[in-house]
Amino acid sequence: MSYLIDEGQNIQHLLMGNEAIVRGALEAGVNIAAGYPGTPSSEIIESFSKVAKERNLYVEWSTNEKVAVEVAAAGSFAGLRSLCVMKQNGVNVASDFLLHLASSGTRGGMLLVSCDDPGALSSVNEGESRLFARLLEIPLLEPGDFQEAKDIIPWAFELSEEIRNIVMIRSVTRLSHASGNVRFGPLPDTAARAVFNYSGPLLDPDTGPVISMILAAPELQHGPQLEKLKKAAEIFETCPFNTYTGPDAPELLIITSSACSLYSREAVAILGLEKRVGILKLATTWPLPRRLLTGHLARTARILFVEEVAPTLEDHVKIIAAETAAEIGVKTFYGKKSGHLPAVGELNPDLVINALAGLLAISYQPLTDEFTGKLKGLADRYAPPRGMTFCPGCPHRASYWSIHNALELDGRRGFVCGDIGCYVMGTLPAGFSTVKTLHAMGSGSGIASGFGKLKHFGMDQPVLSVCGDSTFFHAALPALANAIHQRSPFTMVLLDNRGTAMTGFQPHPGSPTNVLGDPVPALDMEKLCRAMGAKVEVSDPFDLAGTQQKLNHLLEYAEGAKVLILRQACALSPERRGKKKYEVFVDESRCRGEDCGCNRLCTRIFGCPGLVWDREKKVSRIDDIICVGCGVCTDICPAGAIVRKEIA
Amino acid sequence: MSDVRLAKDPYNIIITGVGGQGNVLASRLLGGMLAEKGFLVTIGETFGASQRGGSVMSHLRISGKTVGSPQIPRGKADVIVSLEPAEAIRVLAGYGNPETMLLTNTHPIYPVGVIKGDLDYPPVAEMKAAVLQVVPAAHFIDATAQAVALGNPILVNIVMLGALGRLQAVPFRRDDFQEAIARRLPPGQLAINIQAFDAGYGMIQ
Numbered sequence: 001m002s003y004l005i006d007e008g009q010n011i012q013h014l015l016m017g018n019e020a021i022v023r024g025a026l027e028a029g030v031n032i033a034a035g036y037p038g039t040p041s042s043e044i045i046e047s048f049s050k051v052a053k054e055r056n057l058y059v060e061w062s063t064n065e066k067v068a069v070e071v072a073a074a075g076s077f078a079g080l081r082s083l084c085v086m087k088q089n090g091v092n093v094a095s096d097f098l099l100h101l102a103s104s105g106t107r108g109g110m111l112l113v114s115c116d117d118p119g120a121l122s123s124v125n126e127g128e129s130r131l132f133a134r135l136l137e138i139p140l141l142e143p144g145d146f147q148e149a150k151d152i153i154p155w156a157f158e159l160s161e162e163i164r165n166i167v168m169i170r171s172v173t174r175l176s177h178a179s180g181n182v183r184f185g186p187l188p189d190t191a192a193r194a195v196f197n198y199s200g201p202l203l204d205p206d207t208g209p210v211i212s213m214i215l216a217a218p219e220l221q222h223g224p225q226l227e228k229l230k231k232a233a234e235i236f237e238t239c240p241f242n243t244y245t246g247p248d249a250p251e252l253l254i255i256t257s258s259a260c261s262l263y264s265r266e267a268v269a270i271l272g273l274e275k276r277v278g279i280l281k282l283a284t285t286w287p288l289p290r291r292l293l294t295g296h297l298a299r300t301a302r303i304l305f306v307e308e309v310a311p312t313l314e315d316h317v318k319i320i321a322a323e324t325a326a327e328i329g330v331k332t333f334y335g336k337k338s339g340h341l342p343a344v345g346e347l348n349p350d351l352v353i354n355a356l357a358g359l360l361a362i363s364y365q366p367l368t369d370e371f372t373g374k375l376k377g378l379a380d381r382y383a384p385p386r387g388m389t390f391c392p393g394c395p396h397r398a399s400y401w402s403i404h405n406a407l408e409l410d411g412r413r414g415f416v417c418g419d420i421g422c423y424v425m426g427t428l429p430a431g432f433s434t435v436k437t438l439h440a441m442g443s444g445s446g447i448a449s450g451f452g453k454l455k456h457f458g459m460d461q462p463v464l465s466v467c468g469d470s471t472f473f474h475a476a477l478p479a480l481a482n483a484i485h486q487r488s489p490f491t492m493v494l495l496d497n498r499g500t501a502m503t504g505f506q507p508h509p510g511s512p513t514n515v516l517g518d519p520v521p522a523l524d525m526e527k528l529c530r531a532m533g534a535k536v537e538v539s540d541p542f543d544l545a546g547t548q549q550k551l552n553h554l555l556e557y558a559e560g561a562k563v564l565i566l567r568q569a570c571a572l573s574p575e576r577r578g579k580k581k582y583e584v585f586v587d588e589s590r591c592r593g594e595d596c597g598c599n600r601l602c603t604r605i606f607g608c609p610g611l612v613w614d615r616e617k618k619v620s621r622i623d624d625i626i627c628v629g630c631g632v633c634t635d636i637c638p639a640g641a642i643v644r645k646e647i648a
Numbered sequence: 649m650s651d652v653r654l655a656k657d658p659y660n661i662i663i664t665g666v667g668g669q670g671n672v673l674a675s676r677l678l679g680g681m682l683a684e685k686g687f688l689v690t691i692g693e694t695f696g697a698s699q700r701g702g703s704v705m706s707h708l709r710i711s712g713k714t715v716g717s718p719q720i721p722r723g724k725a726d727v728i729v730s731l732e733p734a735e736a737i738r739v740l741a742g743y744g745n746p747e748t749m750l751l752t753n754t755h756p757i758y759p760v761g762v763i764k765g766d767l768d769y770p771p772v773a774e775m776k777a778a779v780l781q782v783v784p785a786a787h788f789i790d791a792t793a794q795a796v797a798l799g800n801p802i803l804v805n806i807v808m809l810g811a812l813g814r815l816q817a818v819p820f821r822r823d824d825f826q827e828a829i830a831r832r833l834p835p836g837q838l839a840i841n842i843q844a845f846d847a848g849y850g851m852i853q
Binding site: 003012013014121122145146147173174175177178179180181259262263265266269270348349350353366367371374375376378379381382383384385386387388389390391430600603604605607608609611612613615623625626 | 666668676679680683688689690691692693694701702703714715716717718719720721722723724733734735737738740741744745746755757758759760761762763764765766767768769770774775778779781782792796801831
């Protein structure tokens with residue numbers, strides 16, 4: 001049984017921020033949780049799934065984030081507490097529905113949890129989701145530590161039910177994926193009955209149909225929506241999660257939220273500024289609690305904003321300061337706009353220390369110059385950079401090898417439009433720099449569909465897209481439908497590695513089991529593509545010769561959209577992990593090393609971490625601890641020096 | 649509150665290595681043991697796409713007073729435990745100070761640039777001598793060889809925890825480890841992990 005449903009007096013566990021959010025939702029009696037995987041949000045749905053049966057929960061990995069919000073909204077409409085969760089990019093995907101939902105309102109408490117990734121530690125951008133709260137005109141809460149990540153969730157459900165609208169919770173990687181002590185509260189009874197009432201008057205919030213359809217009468221829904229926001233702002237004035245620490249009239253006031261409040265606290269402590277600098281940590285970051293803020297602004301002359309990523313608090317507080325200037329006086333603001341903190345990337349305690357030291361003319365040097373020089377000397381000599389690459393035995397390396405070779409042989413300057421997954425590394429030498437465009441989920445195939453129609457303008461370069469199996473269902477299907485319908489002759493290479501691999505093998509509509517492990521219908525991608533009218537081939541990417549032959553054939557075929565499904569499970573997947581198919585070794589008598597003429601093709605170009613260039617012996621060798629025995633490198637070596645033996 | 653005393657508050661530990669070496673489990677086990685003793689523990693981690701074969705780091709902040717930030721400031725690491733020697737140096741350069749205690753595995757995992765023959769991986773013996781010039785409290789053990797001898801290189805993280813236990817820089821004992829591992833892993837895996845812990849413990853004189 002999961003520790004997340006432990007009950008009793010004074011129970012405390014070390015929880016990840018994501019687990020704390022889950023525990024908070026369980027303490028609030030949530031019944032519905034839906035999401036789409038994405039770092040750093042994925043552990044939330046996974047943790048719910050582990051306690052679904054005990055806590056009377058319906059949990060799903062939805063096809064994409066928009067569907068996840070819709071599924072959760074149905075729960076709310078039927079009177080249940082529901083939650084949907086995604087990474088920041090997912091909010092973009094869901095935003096169309098969210099804008100309508102914010103207008104129609106909700107019934108049972110409903111939360112949107114967005115886990116942002118400042119610094120893009122595991123994302124293709126460091127997009128900021130907080131601005132959506134302003135756009136959607138819904139309340140936004142940002143927990144500041146692990147205990148609060150739990151405690152704020154029941155409070156947010158209450159707020160959602162109070163104002164009858166969805167409430168957004170924003171976490172960041174350094175909270176979601178960090179862990180801290182969390183004291184548990186009691187778990188409620190979760191027996192619930194879902195009923196959707198719709199027979200009341202049109203705009204009745206409890207009994208009418210739930211619609212977002214204001215046509216030419218915005219006052220009917222937009223007006224009440226703004227009233228809800230006003231009510232939230234009023235509640236925020238006394239929110240227990242907005243806290244202030246510091247002197248009554250600080251020389252400098254830090255206004256901060258989320259993980260940045262922890263960096264701020266640490267910076268103030270390290271510099272010993274507790275009596276000079278105040279920290280106003282806000283949990284309610286949209287709409288801002290105006291009276292609370294002006295009260296603090298009135299007591300200081302200088303304000304530093306410490307937040308990630310966009311200067312959101314900074315902009316919104318400045319508006320309030322401008323509007324109340326007659327009352328609070330003239331203030332000087334510092335932050336991203338003044339250049340005291342970087343506008344790009346995540347923050348850390350050192351960046352806040354530097355900003356404070358600069359503003360208060362304090363010198364801070366944690367190490368002597370001499371020692372810093374020694375450390376730099378060590379790193380320069382002894383810490384070679386560790387570039388990104390595919391795992392040993394990764395099917396993507398083999399897939400890109402074949403795609404790259406097929407395009408080189410074709411000779412018409414063909415290229416690949418990339419998509420979101422581990423295979424983004426197709427842009428790097430790890431994927432032989434085959435990928436030449438990369439944007440959002442599903443966009444590779446949409447862009448490829450467009451490129452395919454440029455023949456009219458003289459473009460004769462063959463176009464391919466790559467797309468993972470989860471991405472295929474998430475957002476690439478409409479692009480493929482478009483390409484087939486418009487007769488765009490591109491080749492979609494469907495990298496089917498049997499699950500949403502990058503985020504930890506979550507199931508998708510093509511999987512035979514759901515998040516609980518129960519058997520479910522698996523949509524057959526091959527049949528689906530054929531039924532849509534694409535020319536379809538299937539290959540195992542580990543079969544290099546067969547895959548390249550099929551690719552050559554599809555590149556020549558110019559009648560319309562084509563799909564090549566390259567099917568091989570991820571090397572880290574439960575079905576492959578720890579199971580070597582082949583024992584692989586280099587026959588040193590056959591490896592001619594630098595005299596071969598292959599110019600170390602296997603190590604220098606193929607670049608699998610399991611195959612290393614032995615500088616002393618000047619031959620290749622297999623690193624037995626790293627090699628997972630896929631055997632693909634055997635087919636790379638022109639001298640036949642890499643040998644594989646099937647393990648019985 | 650804990651009756652065990654910390655040498656400093658907050659006490660800062662970094663566990664580092666290469667993606668896939670079991671860094672996260674090691675940090676959770678260690679954090680869990682210290683939380684059980686009544687400390688406030690913050691573990692800052694990054695994992696996900698950027699960690700495929702790349703450097704990984706967990707920052708542990710141990711305190712009797714406050715919740716720490718999930719990132720340790722520059723120069724403030726009290727202990728660095730590394731599952732890979734070049735990563736030990738990378739983290740030392742970012743977070744070390746003259747008093748930092750360093751414990752590292754000596755078995756290299758080659759960066760892709762080394763695999764390709766574009767970069768040199770420095771000789772570990774030379775690394776060791778250079779590190780000892782900068783931080784005297786440095787310990788080097790071949791934990792991978794020990795883990796392989798026990799039947800599985802994945803045990804390297806547990807061997808390292810055992811060695812850390814022997815160094816007594818962090819307040820936990822074998823019993824604490826035994827309880828922590830029993831909470832995290834299925835019963836069938838306990839014996840081998842305790843064996844790995846003991847093996848690591850024995851590698852420090």
